[in-house]
Amino acid sequence: MSSVGENQASPDVLIVGAGPAGLSAAIELKKRGVAQVVVIEREREAGGVPRHCFHPGFGLQDLRRNLTGPNYAQRLVSKAQDLGVEIATSSTVNAIAPDKTTRVTSPHGILDLHPRFVLLTTGVRERPRSARLVPGTRPAGVFTTGQLQQWVGLKKFPVGTRALVVGAEHISFSAVQTLRHAGVSCVAMVTDHPRHQSLWGASLLIRAVYQAPLLLGTELIEILGTHRVEGALLRNVASGSVEKIDVDTIVFTGDWVPDAELAYRSAIEISPLTRGPMVESDGRTSVDQIFAAGNLVQPAETAGIAARRGTEAAMHIANQIYQPIVAQRIVIPLECDESLLWVTPQRLVLNEELERLYFRTRLFSSKKFLAVRQGDRVLGRYRLRHTSPNRGLSVPGAWSKDVEKESGPVRIALCD
Amino acid sequence: MNETEANFDIAIIGGGVVGCAIARELSGGSLTVALFESSSDLGNGTSKANTAIWHTGFDTVPGSLESSLVHRGYEKLGIFAEQTGIALERTGAVLVAWDEEQAAALKNLQEKALANGVVDTEIISAEEVIRREPHLGEGVQGGLVVPGEGIIDPWSVTLAFANLAVLRGVKLFRSTPILGITEAQDRHLLETHQGSYGARWLINVAGLYSDVIDRMIGHEGFTITPRRGQLLVFDKLARPLLSGIVLPVPTERTKGVLVSPTVWGNLLLGPTAEDLDDKGDTRSTSDGVKALLADGKRILPRLMDYDVTAVYAGLRAATEHRDYQITSYPNERYVCVGGIRSTGLTGSLGIAEYVAELLRSAGVEIPSGKGLESGFTMPPLGECQIRPLQDPNKISEDPAYGTVLCHCEQVSLGEVRDACHAMIAAENLEGVRRRTRALNGRCQGFYCGAEVVDVVARELGTAPESLMGFQ
Numbered sequence: 010m011s012s013v014g015e016n017q018a019s020p021d022v023l024i025v026g027a028g029p030a031g032l033s034a035a036i037e038l039k040k041r042g043v044a045q046v047v048v049i050e051r052e053r054e055a056g057g058v059p060r061h062c063f064h065p066g067f068g069l070q071d072l073r074r075n076l077t078g079p080n081y082a083q084r085l086v087s088k089a090q091d092l093g094v095e096i097a098t099s100s101t102v103n104a105i106a107p108d109k110t111t112r113v114t115s116p117h118g119i120l121d122l123h124p125r126f127v128l129l130t131t132g133v134r135e136r137p138r139s140a141r142l143v144p145g146t147r148p149a150g151v152f153t154t155g156q157l158q159q160w161v162g163l164k165k166f167p168v169g170t171r172a173l174v175v176g177a178e179h180i181s182f183s184a185v186q187t188l189r190h191a192g193v194s195c196v197a198m199v200t201d202h203p204r205h206q207s208l209w210g211a212s213l214l215i216r217a218v219y220q221a222p223l224l225l226g227t228e229l230i231e232i233l234g235t236h237r238v239e240g241a242l243l244r245n246v247a248s249g250s251v252e253k254i255d256v257d258t259i260v261f262t263g264d265w266v267p268d269a270e271l272a273y274r275s276a277i278e279i280s281p282l283t284r285g286p287m288v289e290s291d292g293r294t295s296v297d298q299i300f301a302a303g304n305l306v307q308p309a310e311t312a313g314i315a316a317r318r319g320t321e322a323a324m325h326i327a328n329q330i331y332q333p334i335v336a337q338r339i340v341i342p343l344e345c346d347e348s349l350l351w352v353t354p355q356r357l358v359l360n361e362e363l364e365r366l367y368f369r370t371r372l373f374s375s376k377k378f379l380a381v382r383q384g385d386r387v388l389g390r391y392r393l394r395h396t397s398p399n400r401g402l403s404v405p406g407a408w409s410k411d412v413e414k415e416s417g418p419v420r421i422a423l424c425d
Numbered sequence: 426m427n428e429t430e431a432n433f434d435i436a437i438i439g440g441g442v443v444g445c446a447i448a449r450e451l452s453g454g455s456l457t458v459a460l461f462e463s464s465s466d467l468g469n470g471t472s473k474a475n476t477a478i479w480h481t482g483f484d485t486v487p488g489s490l491e492s493s494l495v496h497r498g499y500e501k502l503g504i505f506a507e508q509t510g511i512a513l514e515r516t517g518a519v520l521v522a523w524d525e526e527q528a529a530a531l532k533n534l535q536e537k538a539l540a541n542g543v544v545d546t547e548i549i550s551a552e553e554v555i556r557r558e559p560h561l562g563e564g565v566q567g568g569l570v571v572p573g574e575g576i577i578d579p580w581s582v583t584l585a586f587a588n589l590a591v592l593r594g595v596k597l598f599r600s601t602p603i604l605g606i607t608e609a610q611d612r613h614l615l616e617t618h619q620g621s622y623g624a625r626w627l628i629n630v631a632g633l634y635s636d637v638i639d640r641m642i643g644h645e646g647f648t649i650t651p652r653r654g655q656l657l658v659f660d661k662l663a664r665p666l667l668s669g670i671v672l673p674v675p676t677e678r679t680k681g682v683l684v685s686p687t688v689w690g691n692l693l694l695g696p697t698a699e700d701l702d703d704k705g706d707t708r709s710t711s712d713g714v715k716a717l718l719a720d721g722k723r724i725l726p727r728l729m730d731y732d733v734t735a736v737y738a739g740l741r742a743a744t745e746h747r748d749y750q751i752t753s754y755p756n757e758r759y760v761c762v763g764g765i766r767s768t769g770l771t772g773s774l775g776i777a778e779y780v781a782e783l784l785r786s787a788g789v790e791i792p793s794g795k796g797l798e799s800g801f802t803m804p805p806l807g808e809c810q811i812r813p814l815q816d817p818n819k820i821s822e823d824p825a826y827g828t829v830l831c832h833c834e835q836v837s838l839g840e841v842r843d844a845c846h847a848m849i850a851a852e853n854l855e856g857v858r859r860r861t862r863a864l865n866g867r868c869q870g871f872y873c874g875a876e877v878v879d880v881v882a883r884e885l886g887t888a889p890e891s892l893m894g895f896q
Contacts, residue, residue, distance in 0.1 A: 051832055052872075101814075101829050116824035119817050137869035140732040142718075144709040147737065149854070149894030152874075159875035166875065166889045230711060237894030266732065268868075270833075273662050281730065 012115045013049060013097035013122070020047040020095075022326055023111055023124035025102045025271060028057020029312040030303025030319030031130035032085040032094075033071065037323035039092035043330060046094050047124070049113060051101040056082025057132060059312050061158040064186060070313030071320075079162075081312065105275040109298060126298050126326050129272055129286065130319055133304040135180075136264040138232070145232035148239070154184040154262045161191040169258035173241055174198040174221070175229050176262035177205035177212075178399060184262045185219055195221035196256050201228045201246055204373060206397035232259060263399065265308035272301065282351035283308055289340060289356040290363045290409070292322035300326055307353050307367045310401050314367075321364065341383075341412055346422040348374060350399060359414055363406030368421065370396045376423040381408050384416040396423070429614065429623045433459040433596070435789075436615060436624030438603055438638055441472040442579065442773045443765055444630035445586035450777035451784070452593035454792030459622065460587070460595055461615065463602035463634075466856045467849065468583030470632045471769070473859065474707065474739025476656070476696060477687055478670065479503065479513060479575040480771040487540035489748045490779075495768045496542050498775030499573070502582070505774060509589075511581045512688035512807020518574035518670035521554055521565055521724070527674035528566040534674065535569055546571050560666045562726045574670050578688045579770050580859040581803045586773070587849055589801055597849065598622075603631075606641040613642075613758070626758045626789060628780065633704045633742050635750075635763035642759055647750045649763070651704050651740040654696025655713040657721070660867050661690045663731040671724060682720045684728070688807035689834070689862060691734060694721045700743070707738045734867045741766045751779065755787035804840060806862055813837045830880060831873045833866020838880065845884035854892050857881050 021043050024031045027050035038046045054060060059067055062078030069075055072084060089096065100115040111122045135153040150169055152160070160166050168191045174184050177200035185195045198205075198215065203226055205212050212223045224243065230251065231242040238259055244251045267285035278295035280287045285308060286294045286301040294301050302322035303315040310318070339359035343366075345352040350369035357363060368379070374396040381389040381404075389408035412419055435451055437444050440462030448460045464470070479502060482495030506513040522528035531548050538546045547570045554568040555561060591597050598617075605616040612623040629638040636649045664686060673681025685693045697713045714736060721728045743766050744750055750764035760783055762776065769776070781791045805812055813819045813826035814835050820827035825839035844851045844860035851857040854877075858864050863877050870877070882889040 051829060099828060101832065101835075103815075114814050114820075114827060114829070116820065116827040118820050118827060119815070134868050134871040136732065137867075137871065139735050139869055140867070142714050142733060142736065144711050144714055144736070146708050149892070153869070153871045155871040156874040160878075164875045164879055164889070166878065169893075231708075234894075235705075270662065 012117045013047065013100050013113050013120055017045070017047045017095060017097070017122060019123045020045040021124070021330060022046050022126045022128060023122060024048040024128045024130060026050065026057065026130040026132055027055035027086070027096055027098070028130060028132050028303065029059065029085060029316040031057070031128070032089050032319070033316035034128055034130065034302060034319035034323035035089050035094040036085070036092055037320045038327055039089070039094055041324070041327040043327055047122070048089070048094060048096045049100045049102050050096060050098045053099050055086045055096050055098055058155065061155070061162045062183070063158070063162040063190070064183060067312050070311070071316040102271055105271065105299065107276070107296070126300065126329070128322060128326060129299065129301040129305055130303045131268050131271055131305045133265045133267050133308040135261060136266050138259070138261055141261065141264065143229055143232060146234055148232065148234035148237050150234070150238035150258045151232065152258065152260045154180050154187070154260060157184060157260055158187055161187050168193050170194065171196050171256045172258035172260055173229070173254060173256045174260045174262060176200060176264065177202065177207065177223060178263035179207045181262035182207055182211050182215060184260045185215055185221055188260070189219055193258060195219055196254060197222050197224050199224045199227045199229055199243060201226060202373065202398060206400045229259070265304070267305045267308050269305060272305070275299065277301070280351065280353070280355055282345070283353060287355040288353060290354045290358050290361055291325035293325070310367070314401065339414055342418040344418050344420050346420065347371070348376070348423040349421065352421055357409055357412055357419060359412060363409035365403045366406050366421070367403045369400070369402060370398050370423065372398055374423050376425050378424050379404055379421060380424040381419060381421050383412055383419045386416070388412065388419070390424070430620040432612065432623035433457045434624070435459070435626040435628065436461060436613070436622065437628045437630060439630035439632055439635070440467040440587065440597070440599070441470055441630065441632050441769070442468055442583045442586070443762060443769050443776050445583050445590060446773035446777035447628060447630060447762070447780050448590035448595045449586045449593070449797060450781050450794065451791055452590045452595045453797070454790060456790060458595045459598060459624065460590065461598045461601050461603060461617070463600070465600050465852045466859070467587045467599070468580055468859070471740060471742055472579060472583050474654070474656070474737050475579055475767065475770060476683065476685060476693060477576055477579045478685060479577040480768055481543045481571060481573040482541050482768065482771065483538035483543040483546060483571050484534065484675070485541055485768065486747060487537060490751060491749045491768060491772065492541050494749065494775035494779055495772040496775070497778060498772040501774035502577070502771055505585070506577060506582070509585045510802035510805055510810070511585060512578040512805070512810055513575055514686070514688055514807070514809050515575045516669035516686060517570065517572045518672050519549070519554060519557060520569040520571070520672045520674050521561065522567045522674050523564050524566060526676055530674050530676060531567060531569045538571065543571065543573060545573065557669070558667060558671060560725055560727050561671070562723050576670065576686055576688050577770070578806055581806060582770065582773070584849060584860065585801070585803050589797065591848060592801060599852070603638065603641070606638070626760070626784065628760045628762065630762045632765070633740055635742065635761065639761050639763065642757065644761065646752060646761060647744040647746060647763055649704070649742050649744055651701045651706070652743040652766070653699040653701050653706065653738050653740055655709050655717060655736070655738045656693055656695030657714065657717050657733050658687070658735040658737070659692040659694065659728055660731040660734050663692045663728055664690050666725055666727055667692060682717060684721065684725050688809065689865070690808040692728065694728065696739070701740070704740065707740060709736045709738050713738070732867065735865065749776070751776070753783040753787060760784065804843065804860070813840055830877060831863040831866060833868050833872070834862040836861050836863040841877065841880055842884055845881060852885070854878070854881060
């Protein structure tokens, strides 16, 4: 890996972010014969979030292997480099001008690139304590999972002794494992939802293996301590009763938000629901020749799905490079009702088949089906595997061929 | 009694913005000056958690000492910030009236401003308010424009004063609380954990604890009742929602909250005003945050579309008196500078000058105030400035200025390194945050937390866990 240089001044495709989506897109573009593909990564190492996920389960979907996060990241990087992808690390894209002039800052200086196409794959982060408006003092010892994983996995820093994990999504259980690995006892997991949002049996496993009780319907209402966390106040949502828990570490998990500042600053239209770029079915954003994919668009999926979405966006970019579409594209908005947190893509293109539709529920629901409607017509109805809030859901997009030009937006909603 | 470690002509107790301004003002002459700060860093009390507004003083009580010193300090601080490279933006402010009562109060406020020497205010119509600030909520009745109001980096101001003071010979003692004061024949003896220090003159600028120090000398001029102000800092993405500061119109019932840009490119909402007993209670509360959000939604509805980057609370050193409590006791060689509630940042240079005058009139030989700047500059931290990562010359000079450490706030490795080795260096993460902005952004360490701690621990030669609040 190297820094960005003058010989990369006009790449065919510039990809911002070398995580699973960005690297998979770069691989696909090279496979399709695109001449110059440059990936810009702001961290010192390429690979994205998997670099600090020291547990297996990566690569199952896209590499057909069960790898740890760092191994998975390394494989993607090697594969990309073998195919001739140019990866520049420690390099930050500051802004993309309307003419695609892209300003990059690195230890070597400030350079303007002029790519033909740009793909944004800048990923997600977890909402920290401040954005969740948790009151109290501001002591040290408050983490997000991402920070904790780097702390433990990359730096091997001591964490604390007794931790509270806030959230009960997949990632929350992973945080418990990381704490355990660091020798920290997890005193409790709390969620204000009535059930956890991970796989069946996860809470039993956590209770049996890690002796960490999962407190449902419970919220963290205050953080205590002057220099270091000295405890937390928990409130039972139903009864209103408050108890103090004795911990020196608090980990906020999940509650994903795209890291979309570059998209905002490049005047790309942002979805108020995902807080990432609005995209059409092929991944293009509201700005010509800028595409977006991965967890920036759908916060957040597994690395495998992010990688797949990157690959799909790359296919569409390659098509555009080889066969620029001149015909006018007719775009139909895709909307969701209150029962859903978000849906993507946010726009369908008439006569272009959508591969899959990705969405999230807001709350646990007794409604087990998803209905796709345009006007009075039901275009599709799918049984859902679960309705866990903020956990990955998708349905096939075969119905998209039945979308009509004059019938208004396509709407999706949970139904009985 | 312990043996005296050292003797000074003047000891200043309290390294907040006012204490540091006084230290700078009194430095550079033939007198020996010491500055005692109880915590590990300067500006660590009231001076660190405020609204960061460069204030004309238009709404102070006409004829008061506060009015006169804020007026004096205002211009001086503007010039000082420019000379020392501290971020300051002359945004202007508009006081927005949301009902008939508030609209009717604008005329009086304008007269008050005039009495305070602020001559360029203007009452404008609701339409004009909305033209200036198109994202304001429904119900604007009119406004009063105060063009001179602005925003400033308050942390750098305090540090710049302290740096200049130290450069001009002031001896700085950090982490040195004053445990007691006794009187010897011609000097005060200050008891500290490190021993006792003698001082002919004593200047009490201890902020929230200025009443405690005052009592140690044997006075009971006032009592500090900390008034807590909770504030919400919104994501930088919200910055385009405002062009300048939006101030409330104070009425009999409520003082109201403001929404203001910050020099770091965020929007600030607050403060609350809660009288407390505990001088250490800088907690944010659920009620406080809820109240602020309700106000924010009313004033600037679209603000609610953005995440909060930081929640913090500061304590103002309020007393039972309305004015500053600055008193000179020449016979006791003691000056008390208390009750500097919320205008201390803007007033600091005016207050410092006034204290120098009080000392001069008591026969103390204070230098003239010439050459106070001496070409010293602070690192550029504001969005209106060119930061190292935007400066090709700086990067080619040292690639560490082109290595991003904190992505959200665009802080380079070079800046964090410098903060750890500066003349008045950071001693912990808080100190690094205030000197560089690192870790102050929207991710709150998701991306860079471990890396920043690694770098800071290495640069300070300390263990990472010692930066994480374990005593």
